[in-house]
Amino acid sequence: MRIIAMFMILMCHFIVHNGYDVLKLPLGPERIFFQLVMAGGGKIGVVIFFSISAWFFLDKEQTIKSNLQRVWIMERELLFWSLILVAFYLVFDRADLSMKLMVKSVMPLSMGVWWYATAYAIFLALLPFLAKGLKALGREYHLALATTVLVIWGLTSFIPGMIKINDGFFGFIYLFILISAYKWYMEPFTTKQVWLTTGIGLDFFPVVHLRLHNIVAAWARHGNIHHR
Numbered sequence: 001m002r003i004i005a006m007f008m009i010l011m012c013h014f015i016v017h018n019g020y021d022v023l024k025l026p027l028g029p030e031r032i033f034f035q036l037v038m039a040g041g042g043k044i045g046v047v048i049f050f051s052i053s054a055w056f057f058l059d060k061e062q063t064i065k066s067n068l069q070r071v072w073i074m075e076r077e078l079l080f081w082s083l084i085l086v087a088f089y090l091v092f093d094r095a096d097l098s099m100k101l102m103v104k105s106v107m108p109l110s111m112g113v114w115w116y117a118t119a120y121a122i123f124l125a126l127l128p129f130l131a132k133g134l135k136a137l138g139r140e141y142h143l144a145l146a147t148t149v150l151v152i153w154g155l156t157s158f159i160p161g162m163i164k165i166n167d168g169f170f171g172f173i174y175l176f177i178l179i180s181a182y183k184w185y186m187e188p189f190t191t192k193q194v195w196l197t198t199g200i201g202l203d204f205f206p207v208v209h210l211r212l213h214n215i216v217a218a219w220a221r222h223g224n225i226h227h228r
Helices: 002-016 029-057 064-092 099-104 115-158 169-185 191-203 205-227
Strands: none
Touching: 002 029, 029 115, 029 169, 064 115, 115 169
């Protein structure tokens, strides 16, 4: 699953960091595939990738020392690869390497060179407190919390313009609340329930999201025309 998640993230980067704006394409099969499958799949890939780690975190007690050790190991590993990339750009593509990026590359985890790694490190540092706090809530309040955050940041996220969680450690905390509530207090989903929820996610919500996005974009263009 991690390999599939990484492939989905790569497809998203191919669209998001491309020089051509996909939103300029006319609405049709090509744009739907680029915007929903490739670009949208990256968000799903990140969720899958993180959720696998979060699931196994719940199997054992999280301590401050062990999690800070994980963060320290990440810092050293990222520093190694960061310096390798800096050396590569200095030799082959110096024009794209700014002084600011070189300075940040000395402390890649602390200075957010890669957002996922930085957000994940912050999550790891907070994980022992978060896990103990959620356990202390008990079943009733934990499920109520999971329902609340799911409505606030889950269901309403399909409506353009609503409050959303951007990429970062808050998103990881949100996912951890949901995953821990499911694993600790809920019955495992049946195969039928899994296929049902997957079908709803793949068929209904992307279509609604794209349609609402186009409506809001049309309203914005209409307002700008009148404003001019």
